[in-house]
Amino acid sequence: MLIRSKRSWELPESMVTDEAVFFNRRKFLTGSMATAGAGLLAGCAPPVRAEVDPSADLYPVPNNPAYTAERAIAPESITAYYNNFYEFNSPYDFSFSKNIADEAQALPIRPWEIRIEGEVEEDFTIGIDDLLSKVSLEERIYRHRCVEAWSMVIPWSGFQMSELVKLARPRSSAKYVYMETFLNPDVAPGQTRKSYPWPYREAVTMEEATNELAFLVTGVYNKPMLKQYGAPLRLALPWKYGFKSIKSIVRFRFDSFEPKTFWHDTAPREYGFWANVNPDVPHRRWSQATERDIGTRERFPTKLFNGYGEQVAHLYADMGHLGKALYR
């Protein structure tokens, strides 16, 4: 059983069926119902293809062996139905279900325009497919650690964020990169929830944005990512708590000041700007000392910087008392 706390009859079909079969069968049902109405014999309905991502031809991409994890990769049959994407929770869902896979399919991901602006030589807008033609895609196995004390090992595909920073041509006055998720309450019911400051917003310093680990994700399991992961473009910052890894990005703004962010505005005493993974600094309501892997269900001790200190510790070396500075 995938989820021990639930009975098997409570599992939604999507949790126990392979995701490809699940999506294809739903399309097939829609197709066969339509053709049955047209008087065709049942069973002779033409196969209806699931929505094909226009970037599908770019995959598979080469694996970068510099980024591996000693733990097992979590299967897609689990990670595709265990997503924090508050935009797709019903405004009446106060437990914030992680099974938002169905709801997320309502997000249109083409056309998808990305705005680059602020402290740059010149503001511009670029379509996702144009952007994809200008960068080199690769696969990296990363550990992901959510602030809620669960984690997963996940094979992202995408490109180093430093490539986007270069394309943006920032001025020397640029000190931060601010990012925004789409705003469309018609398809994302969670955005009608008035108690949250939509759209979802995040930010990193220029040093963080150009660190080798900062990765802009376009695919998972070496194919275009399903919408629930944050298609068509999301961030992966493996040394920070998961909420910094903003999904479905439409804007990059280069700022000279520290930008305001979604979680910091929502609960400033619980979610800081830095949000570096640190087992010694508890969340105000729970310990961060250990984490549960959603792939294996095993519990592991949490590591400082999620085990990526070699690549990022120098960024924070002169920030004073470690715990306080890192978890502001």
Ligand SMILES: Nc1nc2c(c(=O)[nH]1)N[C@H]1C(S)=C(S)[C@@H](COP(=O)(O)O)O[C@H]1N2
């Ligand atoms: N726009 C947006 N981005 C988001 C979130 C969200 O609710 N909305 N949740 C964050 C959190 S808390 C986590 S842990 C990761 C989850 O990514 P996953 O669904 O691929 O595991 O996305 C992050 N990015």
Ligand SMILES: [Mo]
């Ligand atoms: Mo998270």
